[in-house]
Amino acid sequence: MPPMPLTEATSRPARLTIEDRxxxxxxxxxxxxxxxxxDRIGRHHSTVCREIAxxxxxxxxxxxxxxxxxxxxxxxxxxxxxxxxxxxxxxxVRADRNACRPKPAKLATRLRLRREVxxxxxxxxxPEQIANRLREDFPDxxxxxxxxxxxxxxxxxxGRGALxxxxxxxxxxxxxxxxxxxxxxxxxxxxxxxxxxxxxxxEVADRAVPGHWEGDLIxxxxxxxxxxxxxxxxxxxxxxxxxxxxxxxxxxxxAAMITKMAELPDQLRRxxxxxxxxxxxxxxxIATATDLAIxxxxxxxxxxxGTNENTNGLLRQYFPKGSDLSQWGPGYLDMIAAELxxxxxxxxxxxxxxxxxxALLSDPPDPHGVALTS
Numbered sequence: 001m002p003p004m005p006l007t008e009a010t011s012r013p014a015r016l017t018i019e020d021r022x023x024x025x026x027x028x029x030x031x032x033x034x035x036x037x038x039d040r041i042g043r044h045h046s047t048v049c050r051e052i053a054x055x056x057x058x059x060x061x062x063x064x065x066x067x068x069x070x071x072x073x074x075x076x077x078x079x080x081x082x083x084x085x086x087x088x089x090x091x092x093v094r095a096d097r098n099a100c101r102p103k104p105a106k107l108a109t110r111l112r113l114r115r116e117v118x119x120x121x122x123x124x125x126x127p128e129q130i131a132n133r134l135r136e137d138f139p140d141x142x143x144x145x146x147x148x149x150x151x152x153x154x155x156x157x158x159g160r161g162a163l164x165x166x167x168x169x170x171x172x173x174x175x176x177x178x179x180x181x182x183x184x185x186x187x188x189x190x191x192x193x194x195x196x197x198x199x200x201x202x203e204v205a206d207r208a209v210p211g212h213w214e215g216d217l218i219x220x221x222x223x224x225x226x227x228x229x230x231x232x233x234x235x236x237x238x239x240x241x242x243x244x245x246x247x248x249x250x251x252x253x254x255a256a257m258i259t260k261m262a263e264l265p266d267q268l269r270r271x272x273x274x275x276x277x278x279x280x281x282x283x284x285x286i287a288t289a290t291d292l293a294i295x296x297x298x299x300x301x302x303x304x305x306g307t308n309e310n311t312n313g314l315l316r317q318y319f320p321k322g323s324d325l326s327q328w329g330p331g332y333l334d335m336i337a338a339e340l341x342x343x344x345x346x347x348x349x350x351x352x353x354x355x356x357x358x359a360l361l362s363d364p365p366d367p368h369g370v371a372l373t374s
Contacts, residue, residue: 012042015095016051021088024048028086055091056084106146107154113144117151121167127151152178190276191296193284197273197304200295204271207235210360211270213292214308215257217248217279218315220325228325228333229256232311233268236357237348239311239340241333245326250281261290267361271295273305314340 016024020041027037034052038045107114113134120130127148138144155168156178204212212234220226229242242256261269271293274280283294297304318336319325341354348356 015099016043016047018088018092021051021091024051025086025088028052051091052086055094056086057090058084105154106150110143113146116144117146118167121151121170124170124172126172127155190278191281191283194276194296195294197295197297200271200273204234204273209270210235210357211268213272214305215272215274216305216308216312217244217253217277218312218319218325219248220319221322224324224326226325228315228319228328229253229260230308230312230315231257231260231272232308233353233357234307235360237307237311237345237353238357239337239353241315241337243328243330243333245328248279250279253279254282254286257286258289261292265361266291273297273308275302275305311340 020043023041024037027040032040034048035045038048041048107117116134117130120133121127125133130151131146131148134144134146155171203209210233213231214234215229215231218228218230220228225247227244227248229244229248231240231242232238240260242253242260244252244256246252269290269292272286273295274283275297276299280286280294280296283296286292287294302309315336319328341357342352344350344352345356351359
């Protein structure tokens with residue numbers, strides 16, 4: 001058996017210790033390279049380089065110095081010469097101070113800087129404008145420099161104690177709570193197994209083939225919880241309405257949509273484009289029952305369902321915002337849908353959606369026909 005160690009092996013601290021800094025100082029006296037010092041103390045050479053660059057201090061000697069400089073001995077220096085010194089003790093004190101948490105906010109401790117930022121915020125300057133302008137106005141005073149992110153944090157993060165929350169109203173947005181922004185491609189999908197609109201077949205955009213639908217909900221008053229589901233065929237602008245008097249949960253919307261789409265012939269059930277609302281959580285069940293390929297728009301992109309958004313605007317003539325939609329039965333909804341489907345449309349060369357749909361089903365798609373207009 002090999003001999004057991006008398007002491008347990010301990011892992012090296014993540015940060016440099018005072019012993020490491022003493023070794024760095026000794027290596028500098030001997031004019032060692034940073035790589036040689038790093039190998040001797042078991043650190044990466046970039047750690048040693050950053051430590052030296054961070055803590056070198058410029059020192060001007062009025063008389064012949066006797067202490068070491070960066071290259072070790074400074075013998076031969078003349079009075080008034082400038083030397084760069086490294087102090088292990090001073091570097092350790094600085095590192096300990098910087099490691100303290102929580103750190104005081106810069107705008108909370110620098111009163112002159114805080115007053116300057118407050119005055120410029122009141123002039124409606126943005127934090128980015130303030131941060132860059134301060135460097136122009138105070139080029140030789142780093143104490144008057146601040147980043148735009150520090151200003152935003154002082155405005156929005158509670159407990160920073162730097163800037164008053166009321167100053168946030170001087171920003172262009174005027175919001176008092178910070179709103180995170182993420183690109184649509186970096187967001188986590190809201191529904192499981194959802195397919196993005198970018199994967200939708202090109203024929204959907206051409207509007208030459210019928211059977212591609214766009215859908216959404218028209219919400220009623222908050223108290224009633226009522227809604228109406230709207231389905232619009234992209235080529236003909238033909239409208240179907242879903243009766244949702246009590247609620248618009250995923251189960252209710254799925255049942256209503258399956259029932260309504262079952263009334264259509266197979267050639268009119270190709271694709272459906274919807275937003276990422278919670279009401280489509282059962283989209284897999286809908287796709288299986290109706291034989292529809294369902295695609296989801298990007299977040300906050302209503303223009304990707306432009307036909308449906310326009311139709312919802314037309315329906316608000318019959319169902320004003322804030323009204324109780326539960327008072328209207330399925331027969332009334334079918335009557336409103338029939339009225340819209342028999343209304344002449346400019347985009348259809350003044351034909352009605354019902355006529356355009358009948359022509360598409362009766363004749364082969366005409367790539368130069370009315371269905372191509374947007």
